[in-house]
Amino acid sequence: MQLAPQNAGYGYVLAVALHDQGQREPAMQQQPFNRDVRLALMHYLQQARQVDTANALLESLRQLNPYDPMLQPRPASGS
Numbered sequence: 132m133q134l135a136p137q138n139a140g141y142g143y144v145l146a147v148a149l150h151d152q153g154q155r156e157p158a159m160q161q162q163p164f165n166r167d168v169r170l171a172l173m174h175y176l177q178q179a180r181q182v183d184t185a186n187a188l189l190e191s192l193r194q195l196n197p198y199d200p201m202l203q204p205r206p207a208s209g210s
Contacts, residue, residue, distance in 0.1 A: 140167075142165045142167070142168050143165065143168055146165075150172075166195075166196070166199075169192050172188060173188045173189055173192075176188065189202065
């Protein structure tokens with residue numbers, strides 16, 4: 132991160148590495164508006180059954196970019 136802190140790709144890789152070490156928040160603090168970092172954190176939170184926190188993060192992402200197709204509600208699958 133010190134060589135290219137503005138590089139969003141590095142932020143994502145750092146976030147994954149930090150998660151693997153049991154640390155989630157540092158990556159969000161370093162690049163709070165990095166979409167990929169937020170999506171990865173959202174996924175990790177869902178895996179950890181922290182659904183409310185994941186939903187809050189999803190809502191904050193929607194506020195940043197309301198037209199992002201990855202953040203749109205999915206239609207309920209039914210029979």
